[in-house]
Amino acid sequence: MAIRCPHCGSPVMIRGSRWECGYCGDFGSISSLHPSEKAKLMRAAAPTIQVTITVTDTSDEEAPHSFSRSELEDMVRQWDFDKNEWACRDLLIAAFPEAVCFWTAEELSNMDTMELLGKVGEWKPEVGIQMMKFLLDTAERHLQEPEAAEQLLENDLYELSRNQTVQPELLAQLKADEHLVRQLFQSAYAGDLQKELLKACDWFGEPALKKHLRNILAHNSSFKGFD
Known part of the structure; x- marks a missing residue:
């Protein structure tokens, strides 16, 4: 049937x-x-x-370890990856199973967080952005820590944010969601991601949004100018 x-x-x-x-x-x-x-x-x-998420703990070769979504969420919220270095990726897989159903478990295990978000964003931009916001919200209290902010914004979210298929939807989200603006432009990392989004404002004709984002960025003590 x-x-x-x-x-x-x-x-x-x-x-x-x-x-x-x-x-x-x-x-x-x-x-x-x-x-x-x-x-x-x-x-x-x-x-x-x-569906369960299974990862291999290299310190114990006897058997793989499985983590529930709540356990993965707690790891990311605490920014503690001692038990699972891929907790950010695995949390997204657990939280958005419909977005990753086209890949096998082996294919997913070979992706990092940046690649996963990039592939989902290319397929459905709005879903990629939902996943991005979920990750930022979960790890939010660590966005003022330079190491965590750089990992999230410079690495995990970079491919998604620079994809021109995603950018129109992401700019629309930034116009409507000041919380997301603060997460992306007032964190302890300011560099290529913000530069790409400001360039996207030029490309897609959003001068007012660009002015607003530049003003937010100018008040970020971590921003030292673009190279």
Whole structure:
């Protein structure tokens, strides 16, 4: 029995309470399917699929360690990666399973956080930005720590922020979300990411936003000018 995508009509995969179309890449909650397709699911009583994130602890070669989403979230919130150096990436995978369902576990394990965000942003910019905001919100209290701020803004978020497919949506978010502005322009890191977003304002015709962002950046004690 095939459940059909409401947009292209192709068979979809059912993952818990969500569906995902491998043909057109769309996804959504079960409630967004056509009534006839939801009826099929009710009759079939489709099982729920549970995904766990498993990483290898190199200090103990006996067995891999699995971490729940709450454990990963706590690692990122505490900025403590002793148990899992890839906690930021693994948290995004655990929090946004519908955005990473197109890659195998092995493919995901070979990505770092920057590459994961870049690939998702290229596919669906709004989802990439949601993931970015979630990561910033989780690690927010460490944005005034130079090492953590540099890791997040210079490394993890850089590829996403410089992607011109993502930038129009990201600029729109910055116009509407002053909290995000402060996270990106008042952190303890000021460099290439901010420079790229200011250039994007020129490219996409946002002079008022550029003026506002430059003013915020000018009051950031970590900003020493661009190279």
